Amino acid sequence: MWRLVALALLVSLSVATQTSAALFTKMDRQKEIELGREAARYVEQTTPLCSDKALQARVQRIGRALTERLEPKTYPYDFKVLAVSEISAFCLPGGFIYINEGLLNRLQDDDEVAFVMAHELTHAAHRHYAHRLEEMDSVQILGGLLSVLAKDRNLAIAQLVTDLTWLRYSRVDEDDADSTAMELIWNAGFDLQGGVRVMQVFAEMEKGRNTPKFLRDHPPAKQRFDRLKIKAERLAAQPRPAGASASPAASVDPRTFVGDLPSVAMADNPYFPLAPGNEWSYQVEGRGGVAAYTVRVISVVALEGGAVYRVETVLGKGVSVYAQLLTGAGEVWRRTRPTAPDSAWQLDCLTSLRSAEPVAHDGWQYMLLGREPIALPCGTFPEAVRIRRQGGAPTVTEELWFVAGVGMVKRSCADTGVTETLVAYKLAPPARSDSAAPNPSGPAGPGVAPATTPTG
Amino acid sequence: MFGYTSPAVIAVAGFAYPEASADFSLLNALAAANKHPDDYLAHFNQATALIDLGQWDLARDVLQKAVTLKPDFVEAKYAGAVIAAKTGRNEEAIRLLQEVLTANPRHPDANQALAKLYTEQGNMAAAAACLAAHAACYGRPLKSAEGG
Numbered sequence: 001m002w003r004l005v006a007l008a009l010l011v012s013l014s015v016a017t018q019t020s021a022a023l024f025t026k027m028d029r030q031k032e033i034e035l036g037r038e039a040a041r042y043v044e045q046t047t048p049l050c051s052d053k054a055l056q057a058r059v060q061r062i063g064r065a066l067t068e069r070l071e072p073k074t075y076p077y078d079f080k081v082l083a084v085s086e087i088s089a090f091c092l093p094g095g096f097i098y099i100n101e102g103l104l105n106r107l108q109d110d111d112e113v114a115f116v117m118a119h120e121l122t123h124a125a126h127r128h129y130a131h132r133l134e135e136m137d138s139v140q141i142l143g144g145l146l147s148v149l150a151k152d153r154n155l156a157i158a159q160l161v162t163d164l165t166w167l168r169y170s171r172v173d174e175d176d177a178d179s180t181a182m183e184l185i186w187n188a189g190f191d192l193q194g195g196v197r198v199m200q201v202f203a204e205m206e207k208g209r210n211t212p213k214f215l216r217d218h219p220p221a222k223q224r225f226d227r228l229k230i231k232a233e234r235l236a237a238q239p240r241p242a243g244a245s246a247s248p249a250a251s252v253d254p255r256t257f258v259g260d261l262p263s264v265a266m267a268d269n270p271y272f273p274l275a276p277g278n279e280w281s282y283q284v285e286g287r288g289g290v291a292a293y294t295v296r297v298i299s300v301v302a303l304e305g306g307a308v309y310r311v312e313t314v315l316g317k318g319v320s321v322y323a324q325l326l327t328g329a330g331e332v333w334r335r336t337r338p339t340a341p342d343s344a345w346q347l348d349c350l351t352s353l354r355s356a357e358p359v360a361h362d363g364w365q366y367m368l369l370g371r372e373p374i375a376l377p378c379g380t381f382p383e384a385v386r387i388r389r390q391g392g393a394p395t396v397t398e399e400l401w402f403v404a405g406v407g408m409v410k411r412s413c414a415d416t417g418v419t420e421t422l423v424a425y426k427l428a429p430p431a432r433s434d435s436a437a438p439n440p441s442g443p444a445g446p447g448v449a450p451a452t453t454p455t456g
Numbered sequence: 457m458f459g460y461t462s463p464a465v466i467a468v469a470g471f472a473y474p475e476a477s478a479d480f481s482l483l484n485a486l487a488a489a490n491k492h493p494d495d496y497l498a499h500f501n502q503a504t505a506l507i508d509l510g511q512w513d514l515a516r517d518v519l520q521k522a523v524t525l526k527p528d529f530v531e532a533k534y535a536g537a538v539i540a541a542k543t544g545r546n547e548e549a550i551r552l553l554q555e556v557l558t559a560n561p562r563h564p565d566a567n568q569a570l571a572k573l574y575t576e577q578g579n580m581a582a583a584a585a586c587l588a589a590h591a592a593c594y595g596r597p598l599k600s601a602e603g604g
Contacts, residue, residue, distance in 0.1 A: 046510045051544075284584040289591030293584070313575050315587065319568070321575040334578045340544060348578060398581055416585040 029074060036094025040078070043098060050081035050101050052339035054257055059099060062114050065188045066121060069241065075124060079117060083339070085320060087205070089116055091124040101339055105310060105322045106201055108276065108299035111185065111194025118181035118188075126180070128173040178224055182231045187241050192232040199225035257301055258308040258324060262333050262345040266306025269327035271351040271385065271402035274309045276300050277428035280407055283377070286418030292316065297325075310338075351402055353387060364391030374401055376409055377423045384409060481505040496525035500532055507535060512543050530559045534566060546573055562593045 050056060063079035070077075075095030085102040092098075097120045099113075107113050123129065182195050203221035268274075279296040294314040301308045306326060313321045324335040326345075330352030335345045347361055353368035360366075367388045374384040384401040401410040409422040482505035488498035499522035506515035516539050522532045537552035553570040556563050567590035574583035591597070 048510070048542075282584075284588045284591075287585060287588040287592050288597055289588045289593070290596040291584070291587035291591040293587060313580070315568070315571055315575060315583070317568070319572055321572060323576075323578065336578045337576050346578060392579070396581065411581060411584075413581045413585065416581070418581070418585045418588050420581070420584050 033075060033094035036075075036092045036096045039092045040094075040096040043082075043092070043096075044080075048083040050083040050339050052081070055081050055101070055104065055339055058110070058257070059104075059113065059117065062110055062117055063097070063121075065190070066114060066118050066184050069187045070121075070125065070184065077121060077124070085322075089120050091120040091129075093124070093127075093129060095121070095124045097121060097124065102320070105312065106298060107198065109194065111191040112198045112201075113194075114185045114188065114190040115181050115195035115198050118184040119177045121184065122177040122180040123173070126173070126176060128170075128177065175224075175227065178228060179231055182228060182235060186235045189240070192235055196225065196228050196232055199228050257338075258303065258326075259335055259338070259343055259345065261303075261308075261326070262347075264326070264328040264331065264333060266303070266326055267329040269329060269332060269351060270404040272325075272327050272332045272349075272407055273405060273427060274300075274307075274311075274325060274327060275428045276309070277426070278407075279426040280422055281424040282420045283423045284418060284420050286416060292423075308335075349387075349389070349400065349408075351385070351387070353385075362391075363393075364389050369399065374403070374409060376421055378409075378425060381406070381409065482509070494525060496522045496529060496532075499525065500529070500535070503532075503535055507538060507542075512539050515539055516543075528559070530556055530563070533559075534563065534569075537566075537569065541569065541573060546576065549573055557589075561589070564594065567593075 059079045059081055063077060067073060067077045077095040077097065079097045079099070081104060082098050082100050084100040085105075086100055087103045087106060089097070089099040089103055097117060099116060099120070103116065104113065107116065178195070182192060185195060186192055199221050203225055205221075274297055276297050276299055279294060281292065281294045284291040284293065293316065296312050296314070297309050298312050299310045301310070301324075308324050308326045311323050311325050313323070315321065322338065324338045325348070326333050331350050332348040333345050334348040335343055337343050347364075350359060350361060350366045353359060353366055356368050358365045358367045369386040369388050371383050371385055373380065373382050375381075381403045384403045387400045387402070388397065389400065390397045396413055396415045399412045399414075400408060403409050406425060406427070407422075410420065412419045482502060485498050485502035485505055488495060489502055492498060499518055503515045503519040503522060506512075506518060516536070519532055519536055519539065522529060523536070526532070533552050534556045537549045537556065540546070540549035540552060550570065550573050553566050553573070556566045557570070560566075567586040571583040571586035571590070574580070574586060
C-alpha cells in the first residue's frame with residue numbers, strides 16, 4: 001500500500017524542475033564541498049572507520065602524494081579507510097574518498113593503493129557523478145520530490161550517499177578515471193606497474209564466481225588491463241615530472257603495517273611455504289557434515305631480514321577473514337585481526353620437532369609422532385611429518401600432518417571429531433633462487449595445481 | 457532522531473532506498489514499545505532495526521530490555537552476539553553464540569558466525585568444527601549421516 005502511495009507521489013512529482021543532477025551542475029564548488037562534507041559525516045555515522053591508525057595514515061600519506069601535484073586542486077581531498085570487508089571504494093562530491101579495508105587487504109603495495117585512490121580521485125575531480133546523475137531518471141525524480149516533500153536535509157544526504165556509494169559510472173568515465181589515475185600516480189612518483197597489477201587482481205576476481213559488486217559495471221578488467229599497459233608504456237617513455245620522489249612508499253617503515261614482531265629469526269619454513277598466490281583448499285568432515293574453506297596468500301610486506309604475508313581465509317558465502325603470517329625455520333606465527341589496535345603476534349604452530357620429547361610453548365604441548373606416507377585427494381606424499389599438539393581452553397588434542405614444500409595437508413581433532421584434508425593446492429614459483437624450501441616430496445610440487453578442485 | 461518525521465516521507469524513502477526500511481521498522485517498533493512496554497518483541501524489533509542502521513550502542517541498550525523481559529530469548533542472544541562482534545568484543549560474541557547453539561543447535565547463522573570469529577582468533581580447528589556442524593544442517597551432510 002505504502003509503495004503504491006509512494007509510486008503515485010513519484011509520478012505526480014516527476015515534473016519537478018529541480019533535480020539532484022541539476023543541483024550538481026548548477027552548484028558552486030563551495031556548496032558541493034559542504035554537501036560532500038555532510039555526506040561524509042553521514043557515511044562515518046553509519047559505517048565504522050577502520051581503527052588501524054597506521055592504515056589510515058597510510059592512505060592519507062598516499063592521498064597527499066597524489067593531490068600535491070594535482071592541478072587544478074578544486075577540492076580539499078580527504079581519504080579514509082572504512083572497516084568494511086566488501087571489496088569497494090567510492091568518492092563523494094567535494095573529494096571525500098573512502099576505501100574499504102576489504103579492498104586494501106587485496107592490494108599488495110602503495111603503488112597499487114595509489115592507483116585505486118587516484119581512480120576515485122579522478123571521479124571526484126572530473127565530477128563524473130554529476131554526469132551520471134543527469135542520466136538517472138529515478139534520481140532526478142527523487143531530487144524533485146525531496147525538494148518539494150521532504151524539506152529534510154538528512155533524508156537528502158542519506159539518499160545522496162546511497163546513490164553515490166553504488167553509482168555506476170559510464171564506461172567512458174571509468175576509462176577516463178583509469179587513464180588519469182595512471183598520470184596521477186606517475187606524476188606523484190609511484191610505480192606505473194601498480195595500476196597494471198591492480199587490474200590483474202581484478203581480472204582474477206572476475207574469473208571467480210563472486211565478482212565484487214563495484215566491479216560489475218566497470219569495463220572488463222582484461223580490457224582495462226590492456227589499456228593500462230599501453231598507457232604505462234607511453235608514460236614511462238616520458239621523463240617523470242621534476243620533484244616526484246622515486247617512491248613515496250620508500251620513506252615509510254614497512255614495520256608500521258606489521259605490528260611488534262615476535263622474537264624469531266624470520267626464515268622460509270619448508271613445511272609452511274608462503275608466497276603471494278599460494279592457495280590451499282581444505283575439505284572439512286565431521287559432526288555429520290562436509291564443508292570447505294580456502295586459505296590464500298594475497299600479498300607480502302618485505303622487511304629487513306624476512307617478510308610478513310597477508311593471508312585470506314575464505315569461509316564461503318562471501319565471508320573472508322584476513323590475518324598476517326610469518327615463519328621461522330621451524331615455526332609459524334599469526335597476527336589475527338591485523339587492523340585491530342590490540343592485534344598481536346601469536347605462535348600458530350611448531351613444525352620442526354626433532355624427537356618424540358614433548359615441547360611446551362605458549363600453553364600448547366607439541367610432540368613429534370613420526371614421519372609417514374599419506375594419501376590424500378590431492379595426491380600421495382611419501383613423507384609427511386605427523387605432530388600432536390594439546391592445549392587451549394578448553395583443552396583440545398589435535399594431530400597435524402605437514403608435507404615439505406606443500407604445507408599442512410591434514411588436521412584431525414579427536415575432541416570434535418572433525419578432520420580437515422587438503423583437497424587442492426596451488427603454489428607460486430619460489431620468488432628467490434636462494435629459497436630455503438627444499439623440493440617437495442609429494443607428487444604435486446610448487447607451481448603444480450592438482451586436478452582436484454575444492455568442493456563445497 | 458533519524459530524520460524521518462512523517463509516514464509520507466518514510467513511505468517515499470522506503471520505496472527509494474533500503475536503509476529507510478530499517479527506519480520504518482524502527483519507528484513501528486518504537487510505537488509498539490511505547491504502547492506495550494512489556495512486549496519483548498517490540499524491543500527486539502527496535503534493536504534489529506538499529507542493527508541494520510549500524511547503531512550498535514543504541515541497539516545493545518534496547519536489546520537488553522528484550523532480554524530482561526525474556527531471558528531465554530535465543531534470537532536476542534544472537535543479535536547480542538552480532539553487536540558484540542561488530543564492536544570488537546569477540547570473546548563476548550563467542551560466548552553468546554555458544555549459548556545460542558546450546559539452545560538451538562540448528563540455528564541457521566550461529567555456526568557460520570562462530571566459524572568466522574574462531575578464524576579471526578586463528579583457531580581454525582574450532583572454525584572447521586563449526587563449518588561442519590553448519591553443513592550437517594544446511595549444507596552437505598556426510599554420507600554416513602545420509603545412511604549411504
